Amino acid sequence: MADETCCEDFYFGDVGPIDTVYAGLPVAGLDSDPLPPAGEAAWTLSAGWDEADDIAESFAEFIDTVDTTEVQALVVGAFGDSDDSAALIVEPLIKAADRFPALRSIFLGAITSEENEMSWIQQTDVTPILEAFPRLTRLDVRGSDGLTLRPVRHEALRTLRFETGGLPVEVLRGVLDSDLPRLERLDLWLGVPNYGCTVSLGDLSPLLSGERLPALTHLGVENSDQQDEIAALVAASPLVARLACLSLALGTFGDEGAEALLAGQPLTHLKRLDLRHHFMSDSMMSRLTDALAPSGVAVELGHRRDLSTWGRARYVTVAE
Template identity: 45%
Template sequence: MINGFTESFAGLPVFDITEESEFTGLPDPASVAWRLRIDDYVEAFEPFETLFAGFLEHVDTARVRALIFGNWGPTYEVTSTRPLALLTDAAVRFPDLKAFFLGEYLQEESEISWIMHGDITTLFTAFEGLEEVVVRGGSDLALEPLKAPALKSLRFEAGGLPGRVVRAVAASELPALESLELWLGVDDYGGDTTVPDLAGILSGERLPSLRALGIQNSDFQDPIAAAVAGAPVVARLEALSLSMGSLTDTGAEALLSGQPLGHLARLDLHHHYMSTPMMARVVAALPGVAVDVADQNDAEDEWRFVEVSE
């Protein structure tokens, strides 16, 4: 996912705008997801500012529904607060914005842990109609508890997701949220989330519409699986993902010994450390569920890695 550009976002094909764009032959503003990015490696933020100014000048942004901010320059020096401020300061120009992806850097452009952020709460206060948000990178990321009545899908992609962000999500009022995906990452890259931080999410009390939950990319996936096994929110889910992490037979056993999971349409456990017999047990125990146990790592390996960290 972090090695290639997304070709569609929010149900729309992606249309690239780079510093080489001449703003001619543009598509209908509402028919595409617009991606703004600097195509070459640069040491400054000013080219992205110029690019955004050109976008405002040549595109009827009142009809833009989906927007992606990719490479805005050196992420280890220029935090996302600067490109985000460009957007929020122009919020009146984007009355129909429904989906936003912040930080679509490919791995060849920047390691995910090098994407520096700040407090992104202003995104949600400036655009109360947002229905889908994706944030890539977790370094210095901050968020205050939200009231986001329209938000349906929220995904944080990180090699280390700060616990304060998870706690903020858990304390938010998100009545329409249907899909939540958290890449927790590892402590070495700022991933200091703990199982208690997840309590508000796993209770489901503030998430009445949640149908898909991913708590992924964690080096403590077994304790997470044990917590999920008894979590009230699971009973209403259609899809559950504990993928990309260090899940072992211990965590899988906790899942199988917990509440029934046969109501799920999908259970994603890919990238794991389960033994082959346990993989077979999980699949056999859930005959009506699409179970993904691909990407098996050596269950005997004492060094266990998440799928995405640095």
């Protein structure tokens, strides 16, 4: 059975902070007063841009203060200054993996646009996280500069999300070449070529064929400047028949993409179709709603963008 949270809303609007709840747990930090029980919070770690200390020192303080054997979720923010990479926290976290037997969820790079533009976030190879934590069920990653994922087998992972302004094709291939038998949710923010996206429409074919990721029930291919073309591929994708939730949000989706969805295979089995941040006309929005809502599909059409504001140029939610 699919995870009950497969259609959970992971859209963070203007890429703001995860400041209240993550992985079903209230967010807390070492500055919380009083400190909650270790297993009842998603713990935040952040160096802070104004501090001389990097995140490795914050992590050392954390493991000396909190009963890490009970920690279920970590939300990792700023690694240090803008040139510091996620390796500063990934390496000590992996070395201390045996001290986190209950850890199930990690958000790596929960950094807001006020702290650093997404394209400037210095990421790292996230494969060792999956290798060190075989019982991890959720991994969220923000930023793509230096991001790597090598093929890996992981029997517990159920949610994998990459929020980027430009996704390297090697990361997509790492996902597709991995053995992830329980993965139910995959979100890929493709972004634009100017900020690092090297994923072509053809690169999506192995994913959309339905031959990989046998447990997948939620797919997001989002934040793309080719959102209409992606919709046309999705409309004919064998994978769609087994999805509960589909997201083509955050990108340049317009009437052409909607027409492709309406002309393609039936989508009335979906629980949710997320098209937020779009450029559709009123008439097309009505057509989509009329076609899907009577079957119980929740069609998300918020954040409509006005072409006249930008000289009829479409834009994605996050690039830089």
